[in-house]
Each structure stands twice: as structure tokens, then as C-alpha cells.
Amino acid sequence: MEIQRRKILKEKPNAAELGFGKYFTDYMFTMRYDASHGWHAGRIVPNEPYALDLASSVLHYGQGVFEGMKAFPRPDGQISVFRPDMNWARLCRSAERLCIPPVPVEAAEEGLEELLRLERDWIPAREGTALYIRPAIVATGARLGVHASDEYLFFILLSPVGSYFSGTLEPVRLLAEDFYVRASVGGTGEAKCLGNYASSLFAAEAAQRAGYDQVLWLDANERKYAEEVGSMNIFFRLGDTVVTPALDGAILAGITRASCIELLRANGCPVEERRIGMDEILESAERGRLKEAFGTGTAAVITPVGSVTYGGKTVRPEQPVGEVSRFLYRTLTSIQRGTLPDERNWNKIIK
Numbered sequence: 001m002e003i004q005r006r007k008i009l010k011e012k013p014n015a016a017e018l019g020f021g022k023y024f025t026d027y028m029f030t031m032r033y034d035a036s037h038g039w040h041a042g043r044i045v046p047n048e049p050y051a052l053d054l055a056s057s058v059l060h061y062g063q064g065v066f067e068g069m070k071a072f073p074r075p076d077g078q079i080s081v082f083r084p085d086m087n088w089a090r091l092c093r094s095a096e097r098l099c100i101p102p103v104p105v106e107a108a109e110e111g112l113e114e115l116l117r118l119e120r121d122w123i124p125a126r127e128g129t130a131l132y133i134r135p136a137i138v139a140t141g142a143r144l145g146v147h148a149s150d151e152y153l154f155f156i157l158l159s160p161v162g163s164y165f166s167g168t169l170e171p172v173r174l175l176a177e178d179f180y181v182r183a184s185v186g187g188t189g190e191a192k193c194l195g196n197y198a199s200s201l202f203a204a205e206a207a208q209r210a211g212y213d214q215v216l217w218l219d220a221n222e223r224k225y226a227e228e229v230g231s232m233n234i235f236f237r238l239g240d241t242v243v244t245p246a247l248d249g250a251i252l253a254g255i256t257r258a259s260c261i262e263l264l265r266a267n268g269c270p271v272e273e274r275r276i277g278m279d280e281i282l283e284s285a286e287r288g289r290l291k292e293a294f295g296t297g298t299a300a301v302i303t304p305v306g307s308v309t310y311g312g313k314t315v316r317p318e319q320p321v322g323e324v325s326r327f328l329y330r331t332l333t334s335i336q337r338g339t340l341p342d343e344r345n346w347n348k349i350i351k
């Protein structure tokens, strides 16, 4: 693979001050698409500002999709990436929904592996950190007509990260949003596309001004059922059962979500994927059955939820950092870092 070297390498940040998505490594992988060549010209280049035609469709109509994965250092010095096959499959599904030609997975995988080998010194070792992987495909055709572009750029950025939520271990406060909606069935909610995130900002900022950390999105039809938290899927432990919203087309099919469901079931904990009404959550809290709540995501890992506010009423799970959240956090991060056996072959090992 072609690698264009840079003359001066960047200084690496202090692992204690990483935060999320603030630092980027020296190199990135890029590949281009046009109608006559298909996907071609995969190469590693310095991660520097990139020239884009300002008429590029992505800048006007948001035709773009992305993914998030993480790479970890292993005790044996190798690198592991958590369940990349699932991310590549989801990237292709998202691309299809946005009329973007899916990237050839083998070429994307090869690009990522080569990039990780080149950037292995950027993988932070400290507990709670990782090298975040951000692949994306954006429409670069310079045409203002509203139609699918005929040119695209695929790229992979790497960013050493710590905790997503400002580095504190405080459980997050959620505001269930009963006016604005993130997605509806038939829309793009289950695609990881740019517009879903842009359209979530207004309500998220209002919630933050009102003293909450994140919005808990509800269903678009009735504004009654919990869906997701935008940067993570949501789980509630009601009594001894863990409940999470079923994937109805409006919710992102999280890979951490799927992994948690599998781990819980394998450890004898019943998990229900179904609709969860906000009334049920409030009522469970009143009856002492809301034991814990947590979000899951690549960036968020397992994030405990300290309170949920809906219709002016705030409920608090009995355990702000619950035993299920702790079990999942410990198990998942230990599998990812290679300190627990990877019985399900979730890690892709890169030498």
C-alpha cells in the first residue's frame, strides 16, 4: 500500500488529558470513488487539512455516513480491534440507505490494519483509554442538484481517547425529550448518517442549558417510548430483568448494545428487547423496581444513568452505578484489552 510519509511527526498528548476526539494521529487512510473507476486509490497520507470542492454534496445535503470502533493494546504487544466486522457491515447498510456505494470491506480492512500498524505508538495504554477509529464516507461530487453524488471519499481517522463524558465518573442525567424527535420509523434513525447527529444538537443544547447531560429520545409517533440517547443505546434494569428498546428501524443497532445483550444472557440475566414506555419507567421507580439504568456505545462504553426526567418528574435508579453496569464494564473492557479470554472471538488481532 502506498504510504506518503510526513516530515515532522506530532507530539503525542498526555494520556491523562485525552478527553474524546480532540487529538488525531499523524496519518489517515483515504480511498476515492468515481463512476468510471469505482473505489480506487486506497492510500495512507498525512492527516492534514484536505481540499474539498465547496460544492461537494456532503456540505449541502449531508450525504455521508460514519462508524466508530476502538483499538486496544494487548499484554502480548499486539493490537486488538473490537468486532470490526459488525462495524463494516453497518457502514455498508448505512451507505445503502444514503445511496452511497458501499466500500469494498476487504480494502477498508486492509487500510485500517496498515494504518494501525503505522500508528501503534499512538494507542494509549492507560486503563479507560483507547485508540478511537472513525471511518466515514462523504459525497464529494460538486453538483447542487438534489441527487446521489457520483464521487465519494472514504477516510479513516484515528484519535486517542479517554472517557466520552468529560472524564467524570458521575452518572449522567437524562432529559426525556417530548417535543423534538431524533428519528421516526421509515426515516434514517438506524443509519449512522451525518444528519441524525446534526438534528439532535438543538434539543441537546437546550437540555444542557437546563442542567441535563443528554437527551433521551422518545418515539416520533407518540413521544411515549424510550428509544436511545443519540450517542448511546439505553438499558433499564427493572427488578431482575434488563430491558432495552427493540430495534424498530428508528434506533441505531449498537455493537456494544448487541455485545451486552449476549454477555448478560450468557450469564443468566434475562434481557427483553421491547417497547418501554416512560410511564413504565416512572411507575417502576415508584415501586422500587428501577434498579439501574445505563447507556452503551463504542465511545460511551457503559455509562451509568443517575436520573431520568420526563414530564417534569425526575426518577433515580436505586443504584446510580449498578452491579449490572459494573459487570458489563469490567467484562467488556477486559475482553477488549485481552485480560479476559475472548470466548466469542470478538477481537480482531493485528500483529
Ligand code: COI
Residues within 6 Å of the ligand: 067, 068, 069, 197, 230, 231, 232, 297, 298, 299, 300
Ligand atoms: C460511537 O460511539 O462510536 C459514536 O459514534 C457515538 C458518537 C461519538 C457520535
